[in-house]
Amino acid sequence: MLPTDDSAGPESEITRLRAMLAHAEEVREIEKLQLARELHNDFGSALTALAMRLAILSRQSADAPGAADQWTKANAILATLAQTARRIQSDLRPGALDVVGLKLALQEYLTDFSERHAIDASISLPEQEPPLAREHAVALFRMFQQLLANVRLHASARQVRVALMLEPDGRSLCLSVADDGMGFAAAAYDLDRSHGLRHIAERAAFLGGSMQIDSAAGRGTSVRVVLPIASSNITTDSTKSAAP
């Protein structure tokens, strides 16, 4: 929600509601676009590979050398497609958030990310579930997904470290995602060049929080997202490895 001002009149309330509506629309459109691109990329590649394997098989006799190998590869692609379908379904609706909460949802997603992309990952979590409003938890999870997508696509990283922690003021929660990749000159960076980062910054600001980037060429990238929480009953951290 936008910060409210009790002394504000009806006009500023209308302005606030319009801003909320515009933001919600923009978020929906961006998420749809991301889903469309993921469908095209992941399914497009796998379906192309399957089409090629079947074409090779159709041009060979059934007992030709290598035919069994082609069938095995085609079946493996089908298995990948099924896995991708399940993952997209999970991305559309992060059910783990409802069932196990933000902590485990982050950990599960990071473990899957680490296995799929061969990037070492570790995560540091608070002992207790953060008392975050549900809309904030969903937003934070979406931002986390976007930050990992950035690591995969742009960082050329070997390792990613994630931390979820209570801020010293006890009134906000910080998610940090740091990689050891190529980095970039953050001070001179124009956020408009990255839809993903700009979207995270805007979404965090909309929810009363903020985003900070710390990066330099050759020194990796660290992004911190801070969101306000409902209360401050979080205790000490525990560090876990996300990879099995």
Added chain:
Amino acid sequence: MLVDDNDDASTSMAELLSLYGHEVRTAASGALALEVAAQFNPQLVLSDIGLPGMDGYQLAPALRRMAGGNRVVLAAVTGYGQSSDRERALNAGFDHHLIKPLTADALLEFINEQVDLH
């Protein structure tokens, strides 16, 4: 040369094209594609756009510079199928814009057209 970070896609396309007598190399990233191209001097490059590190939009002009005056046909093979994506690919230096999923017949027809023109 086939450039795709999806190993299944590039390997299977390479195997099919090899069956038809084409000499094929694959690369899983833009940086690797430049290394392969320097040795292989491809006549035709089919490249994904969403590559790790250097993406297809950056790769196309780099391949053009590397080829110098030699003719090389660059085709984007991508899931980004909107008209704006096509326009961006062509502006980046690609000659063609093919959309995944690609069928074997479409791939072979495209390759044969390019070979005939070469």
